Amino acid sequence: MNELIKLTAVEAVEKLKAGEVSPLELIDASEARILETDDAVNALPIRCFDRAREHAGRLMKETAPEGGAPYLYGLPIAIKDLTPVKGVRFTLGSPIFADQVAARSDIMVERLEARGGIVVAKANTPEFGAGAQTFNEVLGTTTNPWDTRMTPGGSSGGSAAALAAGQVWLAQGSDLGGSLRIPASFTGTVGLRPSPGRVASGPGLLPFGLNSVEGPMGRTVADVALMLDMMAGEHVADPISLPAPAVPYSDCLTQTPNFGKVAYSPNLGQCPIDGEVAAICAEAAKSFAAFTGGVEEDCFDLTGGDFIFQTLRAAQFAAAHAEKLKTHRNQLKPDVIWNIEAGLKLTAEDIGRAQREQGALYGRVADFFGSYDLLIAPTVMVPPFDHTIRSLTEVEGVKFDNYVAWLAMTYLLTITGCPVISVPCGFTRSGLPVGLQIMAPPHREDRVLQAAHAFEQAHDFAARVPVDPISGK
Numbered sequence: 001m002n003e004l005i006k007l008t009a010v011e012a013v014e015k016l017k018a019g020e021v022s023p024l025e026l027i028d029a030s031e032a033r034i035l036e037t038d039d040a041v042n043a044l045p046i047r048c049f050d051r052a053r054e055h056a057g058r059l060m061k062e063t064a065p066e067g068g069a070p071y072l073y074g075l076p077i078a079i080k081d082l083t084p085v086k087g088v089r090f091t092l093g094s095p096i097f098a099d100q101v102a103a104r105s106d107i108m109v110e111r112l113e114a115r116g117g118i119v120v121a122k123a124n125t126p127e128f129g130a131g132a133q134t135f136n137e138v139l140g141t142t143t144n145p146w147d148t149r150m151t152p153g154g155s156s157g158g159s160a161a162a163l164a165a166g167q168v169w170l171a172q173g174s175d176l177g178g179s180l181r182i183p184a185s186f187t188g189t190v191g192l193r194p195s196p197g198r199v200a201s202g203p204g205l206l207p208f209g210l211n212s213v214e215g216p217m218g219r220t221v222a223d224v225a226l227m228l229d230m231m232a233g234e235h236v237a238d239p240i241s242l243p244a245p246a247v248p249y250s251d252c253l254t255q256t257p258n259f260g261k262v263a264y265s266p267n268l269g270q271c272p273i274d275g276e277v278a279a280i281c282a283e284a285a286k287s288f289a290a291f292t293g294g295v296e297e298d299c300f301d302l303t304g305g306d307f308i309f310q311t312l313r314a315a316q317f318a319a320a321h322a323e324k325l326k327t328h329r330n331q332l333k334p335d336v337i338w339n340i341e342a343g344l345k346l347t348a349e350d351i352g353r354a355q356r357e358q359g360a361l362y363g364r365v366a367d368f369f370g371s372y373d374l375l376i377a378p379t380v381m382v383p384p385f386d387h388t389i390r391s392l393t394e395v396e397g398v399k400f401d402n403y404v405a406w407l408a409m410t411y412l413l414t415i416t417g418c419p420v421i422s423v424p425c426g427f428t429r430s431g432l433p434v435g436l437q438i439m440a441p442p443h444r445e446d447r448v449l450q451a452a453h454a455f456e457q458a459h460d461f462a463a464r465v466p467v468d469p470i471s472g473k
Helices: 009-018 023-041 049-061 107-112 159-166 183-185 219-229 274-288 303-330 334-343 348-366 405-414 445-457
Strands: 074-082 117-123 171-175 190-193 215-217 262-264 295-297 374-378 420-427 433-439
Touching: 009 074, 009 171, 009 219, 023 049, 023 159, 023 190, 049 420, 074 159, 074 420, 107 171, 107 215, 107 219, 107 295, 117 171, 159 171, 159 215, 159 405, 171 219, 171 303, 171 433, 183 190, 183 405, 183 433, 190 219, 190 445, 215 348, 219 334, 219 420, 219 445, 274 295, 274 334, 274 374, 274 433, 274 445, 295 433, 303 334, 303 348, 303 405, 334 420, 374 405, 374 445, 405 433, 405 445
Parallel strands: 074 117, 074 171, 262 295, 262 374
Antiparallel strands: 171 215, 190 215, 190 420, 374 433, 420 433
């Protein structure tokens, strides 16, 4: 494994800034690693190295900003194939768009590139990001570097697998039901779902939506904080976008605040949990006693959470994809068809009830954070599973009636609007990663990053990636 690939993103940026390595050298290292490992994992099937080298050439002639402005100095990154990058193939994992090339970049990509990031590849995703298992009919199935028989999760599975295999140093993902957090848990990496508006994106069909967000993924918490600094900030094209923080997220990691009590929920009050995952996460939660006012088992009431999420998700699918159902039904996977049709069957009363219940839920969340500084919980009900399984139909004897029900540990936190991070917290007996979620009040990404960093510093899980892909035994 090339020594450059083993660097964290923070380390690589420091070397770029000091002139100890050039963007072109890192691009070469990334390309070599992708060629070495991607036959096994299929994480970055769309590559744009000519474009990347042209961008590097321009960056190397420019002067980096002064005054401590966020900057990546030519670090190679990957962008999920739900997000357009100008001049690069843009399939959204769908046969409908198999040959599409993006005419412009998303404003998030423009911001990352303006701040010194160099896009080298697009990461694989399920069709339209539907489902937490990364496969599609255009670019195939992505596998887990820890065991290539297993799934890396999704829908940002390509981004997570690329990080775990050492193909890039940072990757972007998106999250509606858990698409940044689930693949982070399954691959031993870190994924942060920010508050809605923290990362400006667009232009898009649904700019006022509050449930889907863009966010950073990395191998360490510090890497994720670095990328969030590069992504954060308001933009006129995104009506819900928030200003960048006064203190960069990276700087917040230099000290652990005086946290008060934190709550640990083993199942959010309603989810079945694999026994091994439950034991690993319960043990990990004990670590928080070292830097908080104590850990208590508790959770706010999530009654109605499934109805809220499933209703609002279905409404979003209908709004975004109903026209495709009319014109390209035969090219859509069954799960997408089901979700669109579920949305089209909703009544105004259904949607109004979901919105009212979400408002009541948020009131309970606000009260909860009057007593606790953080909520900790397992990220996923189960460890990584066979990548040939489209979705789980049962966990611990509890049967599911739809393809996203097994994501409840993440989507029940999505509907709170709060920032949530997933960090590695252990490994199963068979060597597969398990992740822990940390949630803080809205707009307090600094808190989830600080807590995750303190936990990470007390363990060696981050040091285990990147890995050479491990073939099934």
